[in-house]
Amino acid sequence: ARKHAERWVNSTCGYCSVGCGMQLGVRENKVVSVRGNPHHPVNRGKLCPKGLAEHYAIEAEGRALYPLLRRDGALTRVSWDDALSTMAERFRAVQEKHGPESIGVISTGQLVTEEFYTLGKLVQLGIGTRHYDGNTTLCMSTAVAGYKRSFGSDGPPGAYQDLELADVILLIGANIAENHPILCTRLEANKSKTLIVVDPRVTKTAMMADLHLPIKPRSDLALINAMLRVIIDEHLYNESYVDAHTSGFDELRSSLEPYTLEYAAGITGLDEPLIRRVAHLCAGARAPFIGWTMGVNHSTKGTETVNAINNLALLTGSVGRAGASPFSITGQCNAMGTREAGFSSSLPGYRKFESEDHRNELAQIWNIDASCIPAARGLAYPDIIEAAVAGRIRALWIIGTNPIVSFPNIDVLRHALGNLDFLVVQDGFHPTPTTELAHLVLPAAIWGEKEGSYTNSERRVSKVNKAVNPPAEARSDFDIFLQLADKLGCREELFPQWQRPSDAFEEWRRVSSGRLCDYSGMTYDAIESSGGIQWPFTATSPDDPSSTRRLYADGHFETEDTRARLIPTHWAPFPEQPSSEFPFVLNTGRTVEHWHTRTKTGAISILQQLSPRAWLEMNPTDAVRLNLKPHDRVDIVSARGRVNRVELRVTEIIAAGQVFLPFHFAETNANQVTQSAFDPISREPNFKQCAVRVEKS
Numbered sequence: 258a259r260k261h262a263e264r265w266v267n268s269t270c271g272y273c274s275v276g277c278g279m280q281l282g283v284r285e286n287k288v289v290s291v292r293g294n295p296h297h298p299v300n301r302g303k304l305c306p307k308g309l310a311e312h313y314a315i316e317a318e319g320r321a322l323y324p325l326l327r328r329d330g331a332l333t334r335v336s337w338d339d340a341l342s343t344m345a346e347r348f349r350a351v352q353e354k355h356g357p358e359s360i361g362v363i364s365t366g367q368l369v370t371e372e373f374y375t376l377g378k379l380v381q382l383g384i385g386t387r388h389y390d391g392n393t394t395l396c397m398s399t400a401v402a403g404y405k406r407s408f409g410s411d412g413p414p415g416a417y418q419d420l421e422l423a424d425v426i427l428l429i430g431a432n433i434a435e436n437h438p439i440l441c442t443r444l445e446a447n448k449s450k451t452l453i454v455v456d457p458r459v460t461k462t463a464m465m466a467d468l469h470l471p472i473k474p475r476s477d478l479a480l481i482n483a484m485l486r487v488i489i490d491e492h493l494y495n496e497s498y499v500d501a502h503t504s505g506f507d508e509l510r511s512s513l514e515p516y517t518l519e520y521a522a523g524i525t526g527l528d529e530p531l532i533r534r535v536a537h538l539c540a541g542a543r544a545p546f547i548g549w550t551m552g553v554n555h556s557t558k559g560t561e562t563v564n565a566i567n568n569l570a571l572l573t574g575s576v577g578r579a580g581a582s583p584f585s586i587t588g589q590c591n592a593m594g595t596r597e598a599g600f601s602s603s604l605p606g607y608r609k610f611e612s613e614d615h616r617n618e619l620a621q622i623w624n625i626d627a628s629c630i631p632a633a634r635g636l637a638y639p640d641i642i643e644a645a646v647a648g649r650i651r652a653l654w655i656i657g658t659n660p661i662v663s664f665p666n667i668d669v670l671r672h673a674l675g676n677l678d679f680l681v682v683q684d685g686f687h688p689t690p691t692t693e694l695a696h697l698v699l700p701a702a703i704w705g706e707k708e709g710s711y712t713n714s715e716r717r718v719s720k721v722n723k724a725v726n727p728p729a730e731a732r733s734d735f736d737i738f739l740q741l742a743d744k745l746g747c748r749e750e751l752f753p754q755w756q757r758p759s760d761a762f763e764e765w766r767r768v769s770s771g772r773l774c775d776y777s778g779m780t781y782d783a784i785e786s787s788g789g790i791q792w793p794f795t796a797t798s799p800d801d802p803s804s805t806r807r808l809y810a811d812g813h814f815e816t817e818d819t820r821a822r823l824i825p826t827h828w829a830p831f832p833e834q835p836s837s838e839f840p841f842v843l844n845t846g847r848t849v850e851h852w853h854t855r856t857k858t859g860a861i862s863i864l865q866q867l868s869p870r871a872w873l874e875m876n877p878t879d880a881v882r883l884n885l886k887p888h889d890r891v892d893i894v895s896a897r898g899r900v901n902r903v904e905l906r907v908t909e910i911i912a913a914g915q916v917f918l919p920f921h922f923a924e925t926n927a928n929q930v931t932q933s934a935f936d937p938i939s940r941e942p943n944f945k946q947c948a949v950r951v952e953k954s
């Protein structure tokens with residue numbers, strides 16, 4: 258029988274970026290239930306199936322319990338002291354032999370901001386390598402790069418409330434009914450909107466739409482550019498806003514010359530009048546909201562597509578107004594916090610590596626010589642992997658992510674990891690496909706076992722609290738970072754007298770002060786009592802912490818002249834087109850029951866029962882042609898590899914010539930067939946399109 262809780266601990270969900278407030282019910286030092294926090298401003302008491310089952314992850318099978326060091330080929334239990342001494346010695350030995358930058362570090366949007374900030378200092382100033390990035394590059398680096406180019410800084414301008422206030426909502430490559438379910442309830446609550454969903458697949462979100470635009474794969478950029486051309490040609494844009502707050506209008510107009518309705522109709526497969534109608538709906542709206550997720554980001558044209566979305570918002574004067582915003586709906590619970598706290602594509606507080614002033618500001622706060630701070634970012638995640646293949650990265654530290662399932666074209670990653678002199682994997686679970694390859698496994702606490710804060714997609718900082726101790730010898734990531742700093746001899750210099758995450762939070766507040774992501778007015782108490790505070794929230798913010806904030810409401814952006822940039826963009830076909838050998842376009846994505854590579858949700862019985870295995874969606878016309886029937890087992894084959902024995906679903910959800918495979922399942926890993934193709938600006942992988950054939954198993 259289910260046990261009743263003795264006490265309830267407020268916290269924030271550790272899965273997606275919606276950032277639902279929840280309460281963990283504790284009895285006899287176990288988390289026995291969770292419930293939505295009715296007072297939290299994000300979810301008002303609601304939780305989705307993953308959130309409702311989240312406490313089961315704490316007691317799940319397969320938790321990492323002890324540090325393990327590979328000896329004579331086998332992972333063997335060692336003490337923490339041995340583990341961290343060995344790690345420090347091996348890293349230093351690699352650096353002595355191959356140079357300071359022969360170490361790479363890949364972290365995660367699952368860390369709390371306090372941990373991420375601590376890790377960044379440790380890696381860049383303590384270990385002394387720039388080659389530091391996170392699994393966020395596999396999901397949101399494109400949004401980051403797009404915002405920086407258009408607005409001068411990262412940071413989604415809008416708020417969740419905009420979904421309730423908008424009169425036109427355009428969702429591009431965003432299946433929020435499946436992937437951000439509690440955010441989707443805001444969409445349902447808005448009864449007066451026109452919902453337009455752009456997606457090649459008839460997703461659950463597309464089924465809710467007033468207008469579904471089933472575009473051909475990777476044709477969104479041509480669609481948006483054709484809409485922009487209609488808006489300019491028919492003088493539907495907000496001329497006074499464009500004149501006052503943007504630059505680059507003439508260049509944008511010239512670049513749109515090729516994007517006639519006829520040209521875009523050929524690329525997208527949509528009718529010309531439909532494209533024109535959607536352009537008119539967006540331009541004529543009182544408050545248009547344009548949201549997107551991985552359908553846009555997972556592409557070699559992702560950053561340009563984000564810029565085209567921002568162009569659409571700017572031309573219609575729809576940035577920072579109630580209901581009107583371009584809005585990236587983030588993936589992980591704290592992908593946003595990792596972006597703010599920096600150290601990978603930016604320095605902390607969205608500062609630039611290239612800016613001497615920014616480096617001097619940080620050096621002063623940290624009381625170090627400014628020359629210690631790198632003047633250029635290091636390698637992005639895919640480039641760290643390529644450097645390992647080439648032998649330039651010789652030791653790697655992977656934290657809270659499972660790339661053997663999540664990285665594209667997985668054999669390249671296997672080759673890279675096999676090349677390393679030393680691989681450390683820090684995770685809450687063991688074995689995982691990645692920890693099994695490690696020389697050293699560090700057991701980490703997970704959600705419910707540690708303290709800090711997350712920032713959600715609308716820039717709301719929410720508190721994460723510890724309800725129970727981690728199992729056996731697992732430790733919080735924060736403690737592991739400080740103890741490694743001890744072994745490296747840099748703890749006193751970089752983290753003087755730090756003992757708790759609140760020490761990191763206090764320094765981070767000072768570092769963020771005066772920046773767009775200003776936390777200086779926040780305290781843990783204020784965050785707890787309001788349920789979460791959106792940044793910027795300065796020490797002198799006169800307003801209520803629970804009030805809704807938007808960026809750029811005054812039309813001033815983070816560029817040098819305060820004007821937003823209208824950026825010309827150019828559509829191109831996706832890199833691997835179907836052929837006679839590989840005639841289908843493979844799309845990959847998610848299901849509501851699972852999270853990423855199922856390390857946690859695959860160990861939770863109720864979620865696993867709801868969604869026990871992968872499937873392949875295929876249109877009935879293709880199934881008839883290949884003589885395949887529903888429930889047949891099929892293999893999916895690309896030029897790089899093969900996924901075996903996947904159950905076939907024959908459905909009109911997917912168009913002829915396309916197939917869809919969820920990416921969560923290690924045993925039928927979609928990344929056996931995906932390709933090594935990356936956005937040249939953000940370095941995000943093109944997970945969404947590759948050419949495959951389907952064979953009966």
Ligand code: SF4
Binds near residue numbers: 271275304305309438
């Ligand atoms: Fe957690 Fe996201 Fe579900 Fe909310 S919608 S309960 S944040 S997984």
